[in-house]
Amino acid sequence: MTDLRTQVLRLLCDTVVPSIDHPDDADGFWARRASDVAADLGVLATVAAMPAEQREAVGALLDGLAAQGFLTAAQARREQILASAGPAVAPLAGLVLLLTYGMPDATGGNPNWTRLGYPGPAPRPAVALQRPITPLRPDGDLALEADAVVIGSGAGGGLIAGRLAAAGARVVVLEAGRYRSEADFRQFELEAYQQSYRRGGPTPTADQNITLMAGAGLGGGTVINWTNCIRTTDRVRRQWADEHGLTDVAGPDFDRHLDTVWRELSVTDRCSEFNRAHEAMHRGAEALGWSFATVHRNWDEKRHDALVAGGLGFGDPSGAKRSTVKVYLEPAVTGHGARVVDGCRVDRILTDRGRAAGVTGRWTSEDGRRSAAVTVRAPIVVLAAGALESPGVLLRSGIGGPAVGEHLRLHPxxxxxxxxxxxxxxxxxxxxxxxxxxxxxxxxxxxxxxxxxxxxxxxxxxxxxxxxxxxxxxxxxxxxxxxxxxxxxxxxxxxxxxxxxxxxxxxxxxxxxxxxxxxxxxxxxxxxxxxxxxxxxxxxxxxxxxxxxxxxxxxxxxxxxxxxxxxxxGGAVLFSAHQMGSCRMGADPATSVADPRGELHDTPGVWIGDASAFPTASGTNPMITIMALASRTAEMCLTG
Ligand SMILES: Cc1cc2nc3c(=O)[nH]c(=O)nc-3n(C[C@H](O)[C@H](O)[C@H](O)COP(=O)(O)OP(=O)(O)OC[C@H]3O[C@@H](n4cnc5c(N)ncnc54)[C@H](O)[C@@H]3O)c2cc1C
Known part of the structure; x- marks a missing residue:
């Protein structure tokens, strides 16, 4: 960044969050600028860490602002200049706001939180801090043999790894994110994004239309999601059976998978206290005569603390959350010898005479200083990298057919x-x-x-x-x-x-x-x-x-x-925390990637184990459906 660009960027920060004279300002909220909480430094560091092309685009935007006299203009004029620069400014303004209101200082607080009424993260619960899994730490390039290799360890992958290991298979789990347990979670928002979310937190689609949020770490989304458990609706089950060939999904066998997952996750409605937003929802629904139901959650009642639950999207330090790490991966590793490599991004699937033969990927240490090639040879490959990444693995591998990456559903x-x-x-x-x-x-x-x-x-x-x-x-x-x-x-x-x-x-x-x-x-x-x-x-x-x-x-x-x-x-702010369907199951290889059992049409031995297998959007928060399907897929893998 040139000096000029740095100056413009810093002033942009204090234009988005300026100092304003206000009669009611005992806590200094109105007077406080973005730079007073070091948000400008955070923005500069973020821009410096961007890929060169993106950094250059930001630089060009800043040059454009400078050319319009941004540096010498008053606040009102600067706001006009920003408005005239169009949608390109929005991500930068969003970043300034994210840091100004989200970033803690050295004491763990943020002076703006006083006005917001946010007390900061809940105090750490007094529970034993455990890290039962010891991931493999490659010391040089790593080559492993297994019966099954699972790519990604979220709702789908974590369950399948657990089931295969419990059935006696030698399982290796390769997870791009890191292993974190309740010992690590502090419920700071930005730290959680960096540590446990895909691409460091909420990121827009390439067309900027929708902000995507997905978990990344051992346990994937199940470590940071909001634990809302909903069974697959009969309507969706019939659609998948009638229109996509998953005939058993409409019948009692799929009930069995749903019931099993429900039980294994200790799903309960006894830890769903209503906060004031939910009380308002209840009041409004009653007044309008609309349906209203308490949510069931995958949560250990004995460890429940409603204050901690309020921040569970930033990781659960109480250990109450029944993530796939707790329910499936810990027993798989400690009881059944499954091996886990975290920080290992799978690049592609290996094939031999048209069949699955294993995977290759790269492990990187958390400080980024060491890395190693990882190869796992296995006749069963379960792809469960989430609906945003699973198609990438197939596309890089040149398998899966014409539907790979299509039919991405987002529940906007x-x-x-x-x-x-x-x-x-x-x-x-x-x-x-x-x-x-x-x-x-x-x-x-x-x-x-x-x-x-x-x-x-x-x-x-x-x-x-x-x-x-x-x-x-x-x-x-x-x-x-x-x-x-x-x-x-x-x-x-x-x-x-x-x-x-x-x-x-x-x-x-x-x-x-x-x-x-x-x-x-x-x-x-x-x-x-x-x-x-x-x-x-x-x-x-x-x-x-x-x-x-x-x-x-x-x-x-x-x-x-x-x-x-x-x-x-540029219009509505739209979010997606549910990505589905991008490697979907179905009867037709032209419009689906895997057959109705979950195995690739064109590559036997490769199974789709995550939300990307959904034939259509579930219409409900998808974790339970993903896991019931994964339970079904695990059985299919074992029976061939
Ligand atoms: C904030 C938030 C709240 C949510 N709340 C709920 C809720 O209350 N109820 C509900 O039902 N659903 C909820 N969801 C959605 C739910 O968590 C996801 O739909 C679910 O986790 C997806 O499961 P998955 O197996 O498809 O992928 P994920 O759980 O996303 O797991 C995929 C894993 O693969 C890893 N990976 C990616 N690429 C590679 C690669 N190349 N090599 C190796 N590993 C890779 C990722 O790091 C990730 O850990 C929420 C999601 C978010 C983000």
Whole structure:
């Protein structure tokens, strides 16, 4: 970065979060700039760590701002310059906000949290700190022999590894992320993103339309997800049986898999206390006559602490979470001799005369100083790297057929905030303790679920669209009074995953299917009506160009305006925590990658074991469905 670019970037930070004179500023919130919490240094470091091409694009943007007199302009003019620079500024502004509100200082606090009402991460529970798994640490290139090698250890891979090992198979698990246990989790948001999330946290699709969140570490998404357990619906099971050839999935055999997984995960509804957002959801649903149900969660009741549960998306230090690490991988390693290599990214699958023969990958030490080639020879390869990465492995390997990477479903989520005029203490209690399924199948079997979300300061701030520094601060000043509802769309349309020139995956998703567009608009309207019925004084849809509704204003006019926000980059802020379908099962090799049992059409011995196997979107939070399918796939692997 040249000096000029550095200066512009630093000033950009303090334009997004400026110092503002305000009469009510005892805690210095209004006066505090981004640079006062060292967010500018964080932004500079992030840009410095970007790949050269991306860094250069940021540099060119900064040059453009400088050419318009950014460095000498006053705040209002700088805001105009940023607005005129278009959507390219949004990711940078988002980063500034993420760091300003999410980054802890040396004491573990952030001065902005006082105004937000966030007490910081829960104190560490007094539980024995355990690290029962000892991953292999290659000392030079590593070559292993096994009966089965499992790529990725999340909801699908972790379960299959456990089942195969328990059945006596010699199993090797290769996981790109790191092994972390309750001994490691501190529930700091940014630390959790860096340690346990794919690509260091929320990242946009290549077209910037949807922000993707996925776990990365031993246990994958099950280590950081929100533990909302929902059985696969009969409607989806019938669709998969009738239209995609998974005939047994509609019958009692699949019930057996669902029941087994439910039991193994200790799923319970006795640890789902309602925080104030859920109380609001309940009030609103009652007033509107909508369905409302308490959520079941995979959680150890004996270790339950609602305060810790509030931050479970940043890892669970209490050990209550029944992740695949706890339920399947620990017994697989300590009881059945399974071997785990974490920090090992599989590059490709090896074949021999058209059959699975093993995999190759590269292990890297956590400090990045050492690396080693890893080869595992095995006749069974289970691909379970998640729906964003599994297609990458197949594409790099040149197997899987024409459907690899197609049919990526995301369950796009809209978000609407209600201002309840009281501290909602959103950081307390399980993030998803209740849901509304009133609209789950509103049209042709497709629709949306209404749920709540985990309280975050960094992501919450960065998702709040930036217009001016003052407006954003105003929104954050009221942040403690917000409760959020999301609409989780069962998408009929789809995106896709491709490879870039460096062999890394790129996800694309444009919400263009007419049914999905209608349902997304219905979801936004339902979120608004729910907040209104629950007594919100203000309602804010996360989307650019839509000022919030205030009590006394015309609600119908607000709903009509909300219905006009474009459902793509620059419009609604859309999230996805559920990626599915990109290596799907089905009867037709032209439109599916694996056969209805989960084995690749074109490469026997390679099995799809994760959410990428879904023929269509599940329409429910997918973990239980992924695991029931994985349980079925494990049996198929063992019986051939
Ligand atoms: C914040 C959040 C909250 C969620 N909450 C819920 C919830 O409450 N209920 C629910 O049902 N679902 C929830 N989900 C979704 C659920 O966790 C995922 O759908 C599920 O974990 C996906 O399982 P998977 O097996 O497909 O992949 P993952 O669990 O994502 O596991 C894939 C693993 O593969 C690894 N990997 C990737 N590439 C490679 C490679 N090349 N080599 C080796 N390893 C690789 C990754 O690091 C990762 O650990 C949530 C997700 C998120 C992000």
């Amino acid at each position: 989520c809209t978000v609407t905030l209600g201002n309840y005029g009281t501290d909602m203490r959103g950081w307390w209690g399980p993030p998803q303790a209740a849901l509304i399924d009133e609209f789950a199948a509103v049209e042709d079997g497709y629709g949306f679920l209404m749920e709540s979300v985990q309280y975050t300061t960094g992501l919450g701030a960065s998702a709040m669209p930036f217009t001016t520094g003052a407006e954003h601060k105003e929104a954050m000043a009221g942040y403690r009074d917000f409760g959020s509802f999301i609409g989780l769309i069962r998408d009929r349309g789809h995106g896709r995953v491709t490879l870039d020139a460096g062999g890394e995956t790129t996800a694309w998703y444009d919400l263009t299917d007419e049914l999905d567009l209608r349902n997304t608009r219905r979801a936004v309207e339902a979120e608004i009506r729910l907040h209104h019925a629950a007594g919100a004084r203000g309602i804010r849809v996360l989307g650019h160009g839509l000022p919030p509704w205030q009590a006394g204003e015309d609600l119908e006019a607000f709903i009509a305006r909300a219905g006009e926000i474009p459902l793509r980059a």
